[in-house]
Amino acid sequence: xxxxxxxxxxxxxxxxxxxxxxxxxxxxxxxxxxxxxxxxxxxxxxxxxxxxxxxxxxxxxxxxxxxxxxxxxxxxxxxxxxxxxxxxxxxxxxxxxxxxxxxxxxxxxxxxxxxxxxxxxxxxxxxxxxxxxxxxxxxxxxxxxxxxxxxxxxxxxxxxxxxxxxxxxxxxxxxxxxxxxxxxxxxxxxxxxxxxxxxxxxxxxxxxxxxxxxxxxxxxxxxxxxxxxxxxxxxxxxxxxxxxxxxxxxxxxxxxxxxxxxxxxxxxxxxxxxxxxxxxxxxxxxxxxxxxxxxxxxxxxxxxxxxxxxxxxxxxxxxxxxxxxxxxxxxxxxxxxxxxxxxxxxxxxxxxxxxxxxxxxxxxxxxxxxxxxxxxxxxxxxxxxxxxxxxxxxxxxxxxxxxxxxxxxxxxxxxxxxxxxxxxxxxxxxxxxxxxxxxxxxxxxxxxxxxxxxxxxxxxxxxxxxxxxxxxxxxxxxxxxxxxxxxxxxxxxxxxxxxxxxxxxxxxxxxxxxxxxxxxxxxxxxxxxxxxxxxxxxxxxxxxxxxxxxxxxxxxxxxxxxxxxxxxxxxxxxxxxxxxxxxxxxxxxxxxxxxxxxxxxxxxxxxxxxxxxxxxxxxxxxxxxxxxxxxxx
Amino acid sequence: xxxxxxxxxxxxxxxxxxxxxxxxxxxxxxxxxxxxxxxxxxxxxxxxxxxxxxxxxxxxxxxxxxxxxxxxxxxxxxxxxxxxxxxxxxxxxxxxxxxxxxxxxxxxx
Numbered sequence: 001x002x003x004x005x006x007x008x009x010x011x012x013x014x015x016x017x018x019x020x021x022x023x024x025x026x027x028x029x030x031x032x033x034x035x036x037x038x039x040x041x042x043x044x045x046x047x048x049x050x051x052x053x054x055x056x057x058x059x060x061x062x063x064x065x066x067x068x069x070x071x072x073x074x075x076x077x078x079x080x081x082x083x084x085x086x087x088x089x090x091x092x093x094x095x096x097x098x099x100x101x102x103x104x105x106x107x108x109x110x111x112x113x114x115x116x117x118x119x120x121x122x123x124x125x126x127x128x129x130x131x132x133x134x135x136x137x138x139x140x141x142x143x144x145x146x147x148x149x150x151x152x153x154x155x156x157x158x159x160x161x162x163x164x165x166x167x168x169x170x171x172x173x174x175x176x177x178x179x180x181x182x183x184x185x186x187x188x189x190x191x192x193x194x195x196x197x198x199x200x201x202x203x204x205x206x207x208x209x210x211x212x213x214x215x216x217x218x219x220x221x222x223x224x225x226x227x228x229x230x231x232x233x234x235x236x237x238x239x240x241x242x243x244x245x246x247x248x249x250x251x252x253x254x255x256x257x258x259x260x261x262x263x264x265x266x267x268x269x270x271x272x273x274x275x276x277x278x279x280x281x282x283x284x285x286x287x288x289x290x291x292x293x294x295x296x297x298x299x300x301x302x303x304x305x306x307x308x309x310x311x312x313x314x315x316x317x318x319x320x321x322x323x324x325x326x327x328x329x330x331x332x333x334x335x336x337x338x339x340x341x342x343x344x345x346x347x348x349x350x351x352x353x354x355x356x357x358x359x360x361x362x363x364x365x366x367x368x369x370x371x372x373x374x375x376x377x378x379x380x381x382x383x384x385x386x387x388x389x390x391x392x393x394x395x396x397x398x399x400x401x402x403x404x405x406x407x408x409x410x411x412x413x414x415x416x417x418x419x420x421x422x423x424x425x426x427x428x429x430x431x432x433x434x435x436x437x438x439x440x441x442x443x444x445x446x447x448x449x450x451x452x453x454x455x456x457x458x459x460x461x462x463x464x465x466x467x468x469x470x471x472x473x474x475x476x477x478x479x480x481x482x483x484x485x486x487x488x489x490x491x492x493x494x495x496x497x498x499x500x501x502x503x504x505x506x507x508x509x510x511x512x513x514x515x516x517x518x519x520x521x522x523x524x525x526x527x528x529x530x531x532x533x534x535x536x537x538x539x540x541x542x543x544x545x546x547x548x549x550x551x552x553x554x555x556x557x558x559x560x561x562x563x564x565x566x567x568x569x570x571x572x573x574x575x576x577x578x579x580x581x582x583x584x585x586x587x588x589x590x591x592x593x594x595x596x597x598x599x600x601x602x603x604x605x606x607x608x609x610x611x612x613x614x615x616x617x618x619x620x621x622x623x624x625x626x627x628x629x630x631x632x633x
Numbered sequence: 634x635x636x637x638x639x640x641x642x643x644x645x646x647x648x649x650x651x652x653x654x655x656x657x658x659x660x661x662x663x664x665x666x667x668x669x670x671x672x673x674x675x676x677x678x679x680x681x682x683x684x685x686x687x688x689x690x691x692x693x694x695x696x697x698x699x700x701x702x703x704x705x706x707x708x709x710x711x712x713x714x715x716x717x718x719x720x721x722x723x724x725x726x727x728x729x730x731x732x733x734x735x736x737x738x739x740x741x742x
Binding site: 609610612616617620 | 664668734
């Protein structure tokens with residue numbers, strides 16, 4: 001299938017650089033001067049990025065679609081043979097470029113953001129370890145290597161959410177993220193086991209080659225895809241496992257940008273796109289994905305409307321955008337999902353970094369009700385934030401417009417109701433983003449005593465680069481309607497197998513775009529009127545609310561439901577086991593065994609006092625007894 | 634060889650057995666009830682030799698020289714044992730300045 005491509009073996013360098021960075025900053029962290037770790041870590045990620053770019057051109061010039069780079073034979077037992085191999089194709093290259101590109105910008109930004117933290121070197125060690133794991137995840141040529149990366153990013157996410165571990169609430173958030181992910185991982189492991197059981201292999205190429213001969217809708221393939229989906233739902237924070245992501249905002253803001261917006265949470269989407277052949281065989285699963293994605297997109301957007309913490313708004317927005325990607329996956333438009341993933345990585349990383357810059361300037365304040373009037377004080381942050389907001393809202397020609405419009409038109413091709421719901425979600429997105437923007441940057445400064453200032457260059461330059469990407473990133477994939485040729489989707493075509501659906505006519509498409517544009521501008525106008533002209537502030541906490549707003553403010557009581565449904569019974573059972581079973585049953589048994597032994601020891605030690613005469617006497621007595629015994633028989 | 638065997642056989646076997654039992658019992662009692670380590674060692678030798686005597690007597694009565702050869706082996710082993718035993722004794726005398734067996738009561742646990 002694949003001939004050798006010269007220089008493709010460079011691929012091992014891509015994950016190796018972050019690993020080296022992790023080892024240096026992690027092991028020698030105490031010896032490094034303050035912030036040296038950040039420079040090393042950023043340099044390593046940037047080198048990785050350069051190698052990825054080189055690989056991109058190597059693969060392009062070779063004229064082949066994919067290449068497998070086997071590092072060593074990892075597991076060889078009987079006829080099971082799992083190599084530690086990387087698959088370099090257009091999909092993994094896209095992900096590598098996003099991870100290392102956006103990753104290096106966030107690392108550079110972190111040098112400024114984490115400057116005053118005393119554990120800055122271990123922060124960068126963990127960030128590098130994360131990037132390494134993420135690269136393993138996207139580069140693995142079989143499900144097992146993918147799984148190592150999958151678990152590695154989960155671990156790093158846990159470590160980084162709980163980075164400020166002196167705050168118990170942050171630790172709680174970290175544990176929550178880890179456990180929620182674990183639920184998903186269980187499904188993922190079962191899926192991999194079932195895959196191996198069915199195909200006798202975990203390698204992508206072998207599984208997909210065998211799967212393409214299978215019938216559509218078989219029960220086993222449906223079960224496999226559903227199990228893999230459970231993993232993706234956990235990792236990509238979809239209903240019902242999304243509640244960890246908003247809490248994960250406890251971590252430092254660059255972590256939220258890198259892990260909980262741009263890369264790790266998109267691992268589920270990547271995995272499903274990678275397994276597109278399997279998913280195409282399971283229409284039931286695709287419908288489930290569509291339902292999950294759409295529900296998540298809308299529910300998270302509604303919750304985002306009433307959040308007052310700048311990072312929580314962005315977190316719910318991330319959940320909602322991930323919902324859109326799931327919707328695209330469910331509709332079989334895998335390349336659209338990956339495209340939205342890419343543009344989302346640009347603008348959401350930018351939004352989080354911008355938020356970090358604002359929090360930095362406000363001295364740690366995260367409540368948007370206390371901000372305001374920052375437009376003049378922080379012009380670069382304002383402009384880049386504005387670009388990202390326009391992008392996420394889907395205003396042409398910003399990047400989000402192209403990616404979201406592709407998903408919306410796919411939804412329209414599928415079902416008009418889907419389209420209407422998805423468009424509704426997009427309008428909600430637009431509203432809460434502009435609400436955020438207006439509250440933070442417009443009006444009067446509301447926090448007395450604060451003296452906001454523009455962030456240092458090391459933070460603003462990544463913002464500007466990401467801003468440029470957010471504005472122009474959409475031009476990677478210009479639809480034919482605007483004279484483009486969908487170069488991004490075509491680029492991915494060799495790696496992901498999107499379902500073809502009937503094209504809607506271009507006049508319909510233009511109509512849809514104009515419709516959504518008019519509605520978006522209307523929504524922006526409403527937001528402007530509410531939050532700038534009337535200068536309404538979101539209500540203070542604790543005021544009486546209408547039933548609906550109470551439900552939304554409490555995030556549909558989903559967290560509370562989980563507490564009542566799982567946490568409470570679990571702790572009741574645990575308490576019962578501890579108080580009754582362990583202390584009353586198990587402890588006495590174990591203690592009893594120990595006590596009986598030492599009692600017997602206390603008894604028999606009297607025989608061994610070291611008195612030789614007694615030993616002789618015992619010996620002779622024993623011999624005599626023995627003789628008597630023999631003689632009497 | 635013939636002469637020694639017949640000479641031994643002049644005395645009835647019961648006498649040898651009684652003498653051996655008497656010597657062995659004296660040795661045993663010494664080991665059990667004396668506290669002086671030197672005497673205990675000597676008593677052990679006594680028990681050895683009572684057994685040797687018995688083995689020799691039986692060998693002569695059975696006209697089987699292998700028993701008498703065996704006694705030589707026992708003597709060699711006994712000599713070695715005495716060497717070890719006496720050196721322990723010397724060390725004991727040096728360390729606790731006594732040969733009382735009951736002072737050696739730290740060989741426990």
